[in-house]
Amino acid sequence: MTHVQDRPTTAAPRATGGLGDPLELAARNRPRQRFPFSDKMPLGWYQVAYSDELLPGDVVPLAYWKRDLVLWREADGGDAHLMDAFCAHLGAHLGYGGVVEGDAIRCPFHHWCFDGGGSCVDIPYSDKVNRKAHVGTYPVQEKAGIVWAWFHPNGDEPAWDIPDVPEYADEDYTDYHRFEWTLRSSPQELGENQVDIAHFKYIHGTVVVPELLETHIDGPHSHVRTEHKFDTPIGPQPGHIQSDSYGFGYAVVRFSGIVDTCLVTSCIPIDEEFVHLRFSFMHKKLGDAKADSTVADHLIADIRRQIEEDTPIWEHKAYVDKPALADGDGPFTAYRKYVRQFYAD
Template sequence: MATSKDYGLGEFQFPRGWFMIAGAGEVTSTPTPMRYFGQDLVAYRGESGTAYVVEAYCPHMGAHLAKNTTSYIVRDNEQVQGESIRCPFHGWRFGPDGACNEVPYSKFVPKAAALKTFPVIERAGIIWMWHDPEGLEPEWDLPDFGNHYGEPGWVEWKIDYMGDLNCHGIEIVDNMADFGHFVPIHGAKDFTYFANEFTDHIVHQYYSAGHRTLTASEGDQLVLDTWYEGPGFLQSEMAGEYDSFIMIANTPIDDGITRAWHALMVNVNDGSKPITDGERELAAAYQEASRAAFAQDVEIWQNKRACLNPLAIPNDGPYGKVRTWYRQFYNPRDQAPTIRQRSNGLVVTHDTRPGSQAA
């Protein structure tokens, strides 16, 4: 296992950004233990339905807020009251701002009795958390995932859990620049265009190629616009017989260990009529084909050694720039502009479109 330090990423062990931490259905009114960013955390829903994430250990004497089944507070269903969470040990209760708002046996509540809390947004059936090594407010907004989720004509995605990988997130994000793996891993053929565009905290991959099986007829091109907004998740708009939208998330559990998920939603009709069972089956088959394609990358990552320095050749695509871009999230926010200056811009790795110079 290689760590952020081994890759020379910067000052911080864990990056700044929005990260998937769970599917919406995994967070309930029963506090759930989680581990991300090398920290034990607890997620729960308040009575309003809002999801919260707090540190796992009570500031009073260190009890775990979710790993208990026998305390009478748990048996009596008093763990979540309103939007607050109560510790199973002595019953101190903490509000969604983290501050202790009740000690059952004392009027005196110390100011220091506070849990660390994290910004959380529930969107597109997923619980997202802002992680920031400097403890600052989100630097950019969580995106709206093409605004497709829940829209008429779109079949909502289900979440595919892909595993806890013994692999640092950088190796997953390397994929953005990886021109050479598309033919052997993903069955691409007849590439006409492959480029990356870096714009501050966003990196795009523009892709146009045929495919051995995914295209309807010989000579058809798959056209993909794929991008990261921050280090934690990929989005991809895929144009084809049916338009679809992919999300792939990678979230550090510990330094060098990464949890990965995949999801895909499909536009099955123009939205003027309800979605049929047949259309749902079609969307499920689309999602499964995309999951299987991503699983081909995952199998490589699960079994490879760490690549601290790629033995890169020019036709590989701009790994170096992706890794430079990625470093902005591992360093203080005020250093990000300098790092971005070194990666911003367009890099075309392959262009054989009619009229292009190489054609």
């Protein structure tokens, strides 16, 4: 939406036309500044796809971190690669018409070929490759059925490893139930939701305000454990939620008390205005398929409801730098101090 500043009606005439009125242009381009940090893309590991979405030879255009990207998998079923989208020759987007050949990707425009390290390995109409031609790449790892990519605005190497999610390989757990949303917000704002314990009662209608049992921060790792009363058909039941995050792009949330459930979440910024949020649930199998699907249906309904309840708040709220807090609010100050490390600049 364009905002135009109010102007005095007696203002002296100004030149308009051409590129436009400078004041109006300045007003139109004025950032909304809901979030002072939103133009800084935070570093970390982020989910860019599920592994089974990227078959051998697949090429997928993506846009995250205010960058145009291409994700592709080697034709022999091998490694996945995430690279900047634009060809080092004359800028074609490798994600639109690029073709995987063995362990390299061929540009659709003049058929130059780049390997997974971003180096030019073939120019079909030249005897020599251009050694200076290089496309930017991002470290990629596949873990727990997810393609994770490391982002650092300055291109620094990964600062930590992606922790295992043992439930993914545990046959006692179901496959993922997957959900995703594109929201008008920023990762820090969505992340703050987990320490905002009061909102669970007032937005999500939980029986009581959850009790914070434990918080622990160690470098990029944040651990939060809370006690809840879950609303169930047989009345409120006690349970726990344990959340382990590494930056904004990786969090594993474990629910216990009713059915042991493990939720892998990743929130990745698209640009200053939008994020892509993915939730992947597994829960302990209950012994028969019907019971499993009942639990799954309940989880699906509940998480969708919670996200839908949060969304109007997230999409319109501003970040209050010095919030007026009360006893019973969660550890906002500690959370904000913790997340500072994910902004390189």
